Amino acid sequence: xxxxxxxxxxxxxxxxxxxxxxxxxxxxxxxxxxxxxxxxxxxxxxxxxxxxxxxxxxxxxxxxxxxxxxxxxxxxxxxxxxxxxxxxxxxxxxxxxxxxxxxxxxxxxxxxxxxxxxxxxxxxxxxxxxxxxxxxxxxxxxxxxxxxxxxxxxxxxxxxxxxxxxxxxxxxxxxxxxxxxxxxxxxxxxxxxxxxxxxxxxxxxxxxxxxxxxxxxxxxxxxxxxxxxxxxxxxxxxxxxxxxxxxxxxxxxxxxxxxxxxxxxxxxxxxxxxxxxxxxxxxxxxxxxxxxxxxxxxxxxxxxxxxxxxxxxxxxxxxxxxxxxxxxxxxxxxxxxxxxxxxxxxxxxxxxxxxxxxxxxxxxxxxxxxxxxxxxxxxxxxxxxxxxxxxxxxxxxxxxxxxxxxxxxxxxxxxxxxxxxxxxxxxxxxxxxxxxxxxxxxxxxxxxxxxxxxxxxxxxxxxxxxxxx
Numbered sequence: 001x002x003x004x005x006x007x008x009x010x011x012x013x014x015x016x017x018x019x020x021x022x023x024x025x026x027x028x029x030x031x032x033x034x035x036x037x038x039x040x041x042x043x044x045x046x047x048x049x050x051x052x053x054x055x056x057x058x059x060x061x062x063x064x065x066x067x068x069x070x071x072x073x074x075x076x077x078x079x080x081x082x083x084x085x086x087x088x089x090x091x092x093x094x095x096x097x098x099x100x101x102x103x104x105x106x107x108x109x110x111x112x113x114x115x116x117x118x119x120x121x122x123x124x125x126x127x128x129x130x131x132x133x134x135x136x137x138x139x140x141x142x143x144x145x146x147x148x149x150x151x152x153x154x155x156x157x158x159x160x161x162x163x164x165x166x167x168x169x170x171x172x173x174x175x176x177x178x179x180x181x182x183x184x185x186x187x188x189x190x191x192x193x194x195x196x197x198x199x200x201x202x203x204x205x206x207x208x209x210x211x212x213x214x215x216x217x218x219x220x221x222x223x224x225x226x227x228x229x230x231x232x233x234x235x236x237x238x239x240x241x242x243x244x245x246x247x248x249x250x251x252x253x254x255x256x257x258x259x260x261x262x263x264x265x266x267x268x269x270x271x272x273x274x275x276x277x278x279x280x281x282x283x284x285x286x287x288x289x290x291x292x293x294x295x296x297x298x299x300x301x302x303x304x305x306x307x308x309x310x311x312x313x314x315x316x317x318x319x320x321x322x323x324x325x326x327x328x329x330x331x332x333x334x335x336x337x338x339x340x341x342x343x344x345x346x347x348x349x350x351x352x353x354x355x356x357x358x359x360x361x362x363x364x365x366x367x368x369x370x371x372x373x374x375x376x377x378x379x380x381x382x383x384x385x386x387x388x389x390x391x392x393x394x395x396x397x398x399x400x401x402x403x404x405x406x407x408x409x410x411x412x413x414x415x416x417x418x419x420x421x422x423x424x425x426x427x428x429x430x431x432x433x434x435x436x437x438x439x440x441x442x443x444x445x446x447x448x449x450x451x452x453x454x455x456x457x458x459x460x461x462x463x464x465x466x467x468x469x
Contacts, residue, residue, distance in 0.1 A: 002136035006032040011115035014041020016310025016322030017143030025106035034115035058195035116279035146271035146311035153240035174263035182209030186268035191352035214362040297340035349422040357425040360413035360432035394418020408438035408462030
């Protein structure tokens with residue numbers, strides 16, 4: 001028999017899980033939340049939040065180092081990494097405390113321990129401060145998240161070889177580093193370390209860094225990295241590494257007999273779903289060969305009354321996608337007949353320098369989907385506000401359906417690279433998801449001088465008439 005009965009049990013306290021818990025509790029449901037490590041999950045503790053804090057440290061360092069260009073004279077800046085780490089942890093602790101308070105305020109029962117799902121919606125909680133107990137509910141949401149993938153030949157030791165988990169708590173910045181993987185996480189770490197003085201090499205097996213981004217956007221980032229002395233090698237495989245006797249450095253071998261000697265190896269080759277501890281014996285929940293749980297378009301598993309959300313399923317591994325999926329599951333539980341999520345329109349934000357943000361089709365993907373397209377790109381080098389702040393690397397590119405007269409129709413994709421574009425994507429994201437046309441968006445007035453007006457300029461040029469471009 002169960003010790004406790006809830007309306008909904010959520011296994012996992014990361015973005016997808018705590019969003020489901022808060023949203024469900026706000027709708028009046030009795031929620032039990034099981035978490036075996038951190039409230040807030042990877043995102044809040046060893047992911048989005050601490051990573052962006054370190055990137056902001058790099059931004060401040062760049063700003064101070066370049067202050068003389070603005071007539072502000074100061075001595076050469078130095079980095080006190082211990083202060084950076086203390087500040088990072090303080091921000092994490094404050095947000096975790098706030099989230100814990102929110103859950104308590106909405107009367108969510110939090111169980112500390114590992115949750116596993118058995119038959120009849122019985123959830124076993126073990127190995128934590130809550131003790132060993134059995135709880136049950138009419139509905140169960142699986143949200144155990146993911147963990148960094150590793151690769152053979154690079155055993156993680158937390159000092160010489162790290163993943164993103166360990167990278168965010170390293171005791172000192174290395175003088176040199178290899179980042180294996182040129183995706184979003186890898187490029188963010190490479191950018192941060194390079195800005196703070198580390199000699200960085202990125203090794204990427206695929207032909208392009210930032211796979212999934214529009215190729216023109218990825219090229220802008222790669223050119224910027226080159227100017228900042230970040231070595232980028234694409235289309236190369238790594239073979240292994242050979243630490244020196246002191247264990248303070250290692251030689252990484254890659255490609256056709258090439259090698260590089262570094263103090264740190266950052267393995268950034270994606271994340272795998274953390275479905276291992278869920279048990280699922282006796283249930284109809286299906287786990288595929290890569291560990292993802294199979295769901296329908298409303299996140300329902302093969303077991304009636306059981307949903308899976310967030311990094312456990314084959315959707316974009318982004319915190320905001322997890323939020324949306326957690327809320328979707330609750331709406332379905334409440335019988336509200338929600339619409340499935342359209343992941344094509346998902347907003348993506350990458351916080352390297354320069355930043356990257358996009359939503360919708362890339363140019364190549366739109367053509368592959370059968371669209372005849374027209375595109376327009378405008379560079380930040382011509383934008384007054386970008387010149388004022390001294391950040392002119394980047395472009396705004398818009399992909400639109402081509403009309404018979406050669407102008408743009410429906411906006412299919414918006415791609416941005418440059419200063420603070422992660423904060424500028426909003427109007428592009430709405431345009432894509434509302435299926436707006438070029439003419440509709442071009443009719444709106446853009447504020448001046450702003451960096452966001454470059455989006456308006458790019459849209460305007462697709463009408464067949466342009467202003468500055």
